[in-house]
Amino acid sequence: QVQLVESGGGLVQAGGSLRVSCAASGLRLSTYVMGWFRQAPGKEREFVAAISRVGMNIYYADSVKGRFTISRDNSGNTVYLQMNSLKPEDTAVYYCAASRAGWDTNTVKHEYDYWGQGTQVTVSS
Secondary structure, three states: OOEEEEEOOEEEEOOOOEEEEEEEEOOOHHHOEEEEEEEOOOOOOEEEEEEOOOOOOEEEOOOOOOOEEEEEEOOOOEEEEEEOOOOHHHOEEEEEEEEOOOHHHOOOHHHOOEEOOOEEEEEEO
C-alpha cells in the first residue's frame, strides 16, 4: 500500500523559514517524479515545485522561485521542500504527490498517481 506522509508544517512569521518533508512507503521512490502542490482556502490546488526521478531536473512555480527549494533522498524515501522568505500568501495546505508520468507533465495535477494528506503552513504578517 502506497503512503505519502507530509510533516513539518506550522505557524511562522513572514520572512521566516520552514522545511516540510514527505515520507514515502510502499513504492520505489526513484521511479516517480515527485511534486509539491498547495491549496489555500477557497482556491484551487496549485503546483509549487517538482523534481525528476533522480533529481536532475527541477521546476518551480514563478511565485516561489528563488525562495523554495525541492530536494529528494531516494535511499531514504523522502522528499523535502525548504521554504525561505515566507509570505502570508504562502499560507496553504501543502501536499506532496508522486507521478509515474513523464517529466513534461510535472505541473499537471491529474498526472499524479498518489497524494499525501497534506500539512498546514500558516504565515503570519
